[in-house]
Amino acid sequence: MAEHATQMQVSDEIAITISKMNKWYGTFHVLRDIDLTVNRGERIVICGPSGSGKSTLIRCINALEEHQQGSIEVDGTLLSSDLKNIDKIRSEVGMCFQHFNLFPHLTILENCTLAPIWVRKTPKKEAEETAMHFLEKVKIPDQAMKYPGQLSGGQQQRVAIARSLCMRPRIMLFDEPTSALDPEMIKEVLDTMIELAEEGMTMLCVTHEMGFARQVANRVIFMDAGQIVEQNEPEAFFNNPQSPRTQLFLSQILGH
Amino acid sequence: MSDTHAQTVAFVRDTEIPSAPPPYAATGPVKWMRENLFATPANAVLTLLALYAIYLILAPTLPWILNGVWSANSLAECREILQGATGACFAVLTERWPQLLFGFKYPSDLYWRPTLAFVLLFVAVAPVLFFDLPRKLLIFTGLFPFIAYYLIWGGTIFVPILALVGCIGGFAVYQRFVTGSFAAGFFGGIAAALAIWYIGGLLIPAGASNNAMLTPVPSRDLGGFMLNMMLGVTCVSLSIPIGIALALGRQSSMPLIKVVCVVFIEFIRGVPLITLLFVASVMLSYFFPPESSVDLFLRVVIMITMFSAAYIAEVIRGGLAALPKGQYEAADSLGLDYPQAMRLIILPQALKISIPGIVNVAVGLFKDTTLVSVISMFDLVGMIRGPILASTEWNGVYWELLGFAALLFFVVCYGISQYSQWLERRLATDHR
Numbered sequence: 185m186a187e188h189a190t191q192m193q194v195s196d197e198i199a200i201t202i203s204k205m206n207k208w209y210g211t212f213h214v215l216r217d218i219d220l221t222v223n224r225g226e227r228i229v230i231c232g233p234s235g236s237g238k239s240t241l242i243r244c245i246n247a248l249e250e251h252q253q254g255s256i257e258v259d260g261t262l263l264s265s266d267l268k269n270i271d272k273i274r275s276e277v278g279m280c281f282q283h284f285n286l287f288p289h290l291t292i293l294e295n296c297t298l299a300p301i302w303v304r305k306t307p308k309k310e311a312e313e314t315a316m317h318f319l320e321k322v323k324i325p326d327q328a329m330k331y332p333g334q335l336s337g338g339q340q341q342r343v344a345i346a347r348s349l350c351m352r353p354r355i356m357l358f359d360e361p362t363s364a365l366d367p368e369m370i371k372e373v374l375d376t377m378i379e380l381a382e383e384g385m386t387m388l389c390v391t392h393e394m395g396f397a398r399q400v401a402n403r404v405i406f407m408d409a410g411q412i413v414e415q416n417e418p419e420a421f422f423n424n425p426q427s428p429r430t431q432l433f434l435s436q437i438l439g440h
Numbered sequence: 441m442s443d444t445h446a447q448t449v450a451f452v453r454d455t456e457i458p459s460a461p462p463p464y465a466a467t468g469p470v471k472w473m474r475e476n477l478f479a480t481p482a483n484a485v486l487t488l489l490a491l492y493a494i495y496l497i498l499a500p501t502l503p504w505i506l507n508g509v510w511s512a513n514s515l516a517e518c519r520e521i522l523q524g525a526t527g528a529c530f531a532v533l534t535e536r537w538p539q540l541l542f543g544f545k546y547p548s549d550l551y552w553r554p555t556l557a558f559v560l561l562f563v564a565v566a567p568v569l570f571f572d573l574p575r576k577l578l579i580f581t582g583l584f585p586f587i588a589y590y591l592i593w594g595g596t597i598f599v600p601i602l603a604l605v606g607c608i609g610g611f612a613v614y615q616r617f618v619t620g621s622f623a624a625g626f627f628g629g630i631a632a633a634l635a636i637w638y639i640g641g642l643l644i645p646a647g648a649s650n651n652a653m654l655t656p657v658p659s660r661d662l663g664g665f666m667l668n669m670m671l672g673v674t675c676v677s678l679s680i681p682i683g684i685a686l687a688l689g690r691q692s693s694m695p696l697i698k699v700v701c702v703v704f705i706e707f708i709r710g711v712p713l714i715t716l717l718f719v720a721s722v723m724l725s726y727f728f729p730p731e732s733s734v735d736l737f738l739r740v741v742i743m744i745t746m747f748s749a750a751y752i753a754e755v756i757r758g759g760l761a762a763l764p765k766g767q768y769e770a771a772d773s774l775g776l777d778y779p780q781a782m783r784l785i786i787l788p789q790a791l792k793i794s795i796p797g798i799v800n801v802a803v804g805l806f807k808d809t810t811l812v813s814v815i816s817m818f819d820l821v822g823m824i825r826g827p828i829l830a831s832t833e834w835n836g837v838y839w840e841l842l843g844f845a846a847l848l849f850f851v852v853c854y855g856i857s858q859y860s861q862w863l864e865r866r867l868a869t870d871h872r
Contacts, residue, residue, distance in 0.1 A: 248769050267777070275775030285770035289788050289869055298784060299774035331869045351774060 194402060197224040199355055199386045200245060205254035207240060214240050215251070216410045224354075227387045229397040229418075232407035233433060238390045241407070242357045245388070246277045259354060275303050278348030282360040284340040286332035292319070292343050293328040296350045304351065311350070318346040322376050338369030342376050349380075356380065358389040392437060398422060406430045504528050508840075511535075514833035532837045533844055536828050540844070543663015543818050544827045550594070550655060554666050557591040560584060561673065569859060592662070592670070594654035602640040606633040622779070659737040663818035665848060670737075671819075672806040672852075675744040679805070680798065682745065683752025684791075688782065690757055701753070708750035713808055716743040721815035740812055748805040755797030759790035792867050799860040803853045810849075820845050 200222040207215040214237045222228060230238045243249040245256060247263055247270045256263040258273045287295050296315035300306040306314070319325045322342035324335075332340055341361055348356060358377065362370040374396050381387055381400045391397070397404050397418055404421040406414045406429075414421070414430045422438075425431045464470065478484040507527035511534060512518045518529035533540065542551055564584035567577035586600040610633030618625030650656075662670070689701035708716075720739040763786060771781035791798075813822030824841045828834050834841075 246773055248772060271775050271777055274773055277773075279773040281766055281770065283764075283766055285764075285766035287767065287770070287785055287789075289792065289867070299776060302780050302784065303775045333869070347774070 194223050194225045198222070199224045199226070199259060200388075201255075201257040202245075203255055205244065205251050205256060207237075207244060207249065207251045207253075214410050215244070218254070218412060220405075220412065222355075222386065222388065224386050225384050226403060227381045227385075227401045228389065228403045228405060229401040230388065230390045230405045230407060231392060231394075231397070231433070232413075236407040237410040238407045239359050242279075242359060242388050242390055245355075245357060246274050246279055248279075271303075275299075275351055276353055277355045277357060278351060278353035279357045280341065280344050280348060280359065280361045282363050284332070284337070284344045284364075286340055286344055286347070288332050291329055291331055292324070292335070295332065295343060296347045299347070300350050315346070315350050318349045319343070321349070321379070322346045323372075336369060337365045338372045341365065341369075341373045345373075345376055345380070355386045355388070358387065358391065360390050360392070362391065362393055394422070394438060406433065408433070500526070515835065515837055516833075528840050529837055530840055532828070532834045532840055536823075536834070539664060539823055539828065540820060541664045542666050543661065543823060545661035545663065545818075546657060546666075547655065547661075550657065553591045553594065553654065557588040558666075558669070560587060560591075561669075569863075590654065592666075593657055593659070594652065595656035596644065596652045597654075598640075598644045602637060602644065605640065606636040609633060609636045659735050662737065664823050665820040667812070667817060667819040668806070668809045668849075671741065671744060671809040671812065674741050675748060675805055675809075676802045678741070678745045679749040679752055679801075682749035683798075684756055684787065686749060686753035687756035687760060690753065691760060704746075705750045705753050708746050709754070713744070713747050714811055714814065716747055717811060717815050719743065736817070740815075740817070744805065744809065748801055751801045751804075752798055755794050755801060756790060758797065759792075759794035760786065762793050763789055792864075795860055795864055795867075799856060803856055806853060806856070807849055820848065 198221060200220070202218050202220040205215060205218040206213070218241060230241065232238050240249055244251045245258060245263075250265075251263075259276055261269055261273055261276075263269065263273060286292075287298070290298065293312060293315055296319065297308065297311040300311040300314060301308055304311075316325055316328065319328055322345055324339055324342055324346075327335055327339060327343075332343065335343065345356075345361075361377070362373050365373060370393070374393060377387070377389070377396070378400055387400075389396075389401075401418050403415055404418050405412055406421070406425075406427075408429050414425065414427045416426075421430075422434065425434055477487045504526050505528055507522070507525060508530040509518045509521050509527055510530050512521060512529065512531035513535065515529055515532075518527075518531055522529075538548060538551060542554060546554070561584070563577075564581045567573045567575065567581055583604070586604045589603070590597060590600045610629040613632035614625045614629030616625070617628045686701050686705055689697045690705065692698045692701070717740060720743040721736060724734070724739050724742075767785055767789065768781065771785040776784065810819055810821040812819050813825060816822070818826060824845060828841065829837070
């Protein structure tokens with residue numbers, strides 16, 4: 185683990201600043217006073233019991249969810265209700281979902297070239313070359329002409345990662361990318377994510393894969409009831425959790 | 441069984457059984473009949489009963505059809521030829537053929553014009569229906585409405601050319617301004633088209649139609665199955681885009697657009713089509729300036745289009761609701777803006793889900809075009825009920841005429857249905 189940490193340098197440049205951010209669903213207070221600064225090149229794993237607001241937190245970063253109070257600044261752009269700002273941030277921030285959300289009516293290649301062609305106005309040929317490059321990176325170039333429905337879950341999730349990478353994002357968000365996968369497919373997706381981390385991608389990852397957190401993360405955040413309860417380096421977080429809620433959570437997921 | 445492994449394994453195969461053909465009774469028509477017609481005694485009884493029922497139906501109708509008279513000048517003449525034997529009097533179809541197809545007022549020397557338009561219709565819709573055809577053919581599809589108008593109505597060629605120029609001008613203005621804001625492009629385009637039509641309308645000399653190359657035919661002279669086809673094709677092709685716009689508008693987060701769409705859909709759906717047609721034929725002229733006389737055909741097209749657009753909007757809303765929220769989120773997270781997300785991700789999938797519903801509305805609309813006969817337009821049914829059955833020669837020939845009308849509509853509607861099933865298979869890429 186130590187060699188990974190030295191390999192993956194974190195710069196001083198700030199990628200995301202979240203300050204005093206609050207969010208309500210109706211009257212339900214989902215996110216409370218979130219303060220978080222992410223430096224470029226950081227790999228952050230967010231964990232916590234279900235309903236603790238961890239998915240909502242990363243969905244706020246690319247404005248899939250609206251926050252009501254506080255500020256979020258991504259790459260120096262302040263997230264406001266201005267649609268131009270939102271689209272700019274979204275094209276800089278890649279996202280992978282629990283259920284992959286590939287476009288079933290398009291081939292794998294078309295899934296990957298769609299956004300570069302229409303949002304970045306990349307010529308089709310160039311976009312296809314980029315797409316094939318990233319499909320090779322996630323090790324499924326031979327599936328490029330198939331439709332998502334013909335692929336296994338693990339393959340679909342790797343396509344989803346490739347699709348995000350085709351936009352050349354500076355930050356990647358992962359929303360429980362392995363939760364909907366069979367155990368033997370989890371590894372292939374995690375391997376892709378590890379490779380990405382080693383290349384210095386800034387990553388925020390909601391996951392229950394604690395092995396991944398130990399190996400890749402440089403910071404683990406534990407959330408409960410809409411608040412950040414504890415954050416620390418992985419070794420310290422797992423070996424010496426401070427808050428009783430963290431201890432309880434870790435004993436429950438690591439205990440079996 | 442060999443006893444080589446008899447001590448260690450219970451059974452080991454050491455010879456292959458060669459594959460053999462199945463017994464005769466397990467293949468071919470015999471197998472099919474046994475499985476489908478005579479599987480159980482009850483099944484066999486039902487089969488025999490069904491055969492008897494088919495016999496009961498065919499026994500009187502087959503001679504009636506086969507013994508039909510195809511050339512005579514009146515029902516009385518038919519009966520003379522038949523001399524009491526059963527037989528249909530199909531002569532009414534041959535004798536009134538042009539009337540059934542074109543109505544009784546369309547000049548008979550001009551029948552080639554709507555026929556040519558009908559043939560061109562197939563060329564025009566082909567690239568829309570079968571998207572494997574070269575995309576350049578769509579240029580002809582775009583020109584077809586103006587060509588068809590010129591062929592069917594005739595008159596001065598300046599009218600369709602002006603209409604075309606207005607459309608192109610409006611589209612150019614739309615393209616120019618849409619990058620700034622959609623509303624500016626949309627309303628700017630409409631305003632530009634209206635301005636071109638208004639100015640152009642003043643430029644066309646008053647008597648231009650009188651010595652035109654194609655003799656003008658007024659709308660009230662249109663009739664027969666031609667009228668049904670014209671109404672059906674025009675209204676279906678107009679109501680699908682309007683229906684899509686209404687469905688998206690109903691989902692809009694902008695309250696004004698949403699309210700307008702909801703009110704429109706709920707109001708139109710709540711009113712019978714007949715009522716709307718009466719409004720079109722009688723009352724709509726109150727809403728237009730007194731000196732303008734909007735053509736009855738156009739008024740009917742507006743009403744039927746609004747009616748079916750409201751239904752299609754609801755069908756498409758169902759398709760939109762069936763899409764997982766993740767599709768919207770994935771499109772958003774890639775940075776696609778609203779028009780791009782709708783056009784590239786949401787609508788292709790939602791429309792595919794909606795195909796059966798849209799076809800349902802389209803088939804219903806096509807058959808509903810016969811309702812125009814109640815506002816004294818002589819479509820196929822109007823021709824049969826009016827001029828043909830009321831004539832002294834053919835008074836009382838119901839079965840042959842209405843059966844023919846049913847057959848014509850069936851052929852078209854069945855064709856639409858078969859096409860839609862082909863389309864669904866063609867678009868099935870989700871491999872569920």
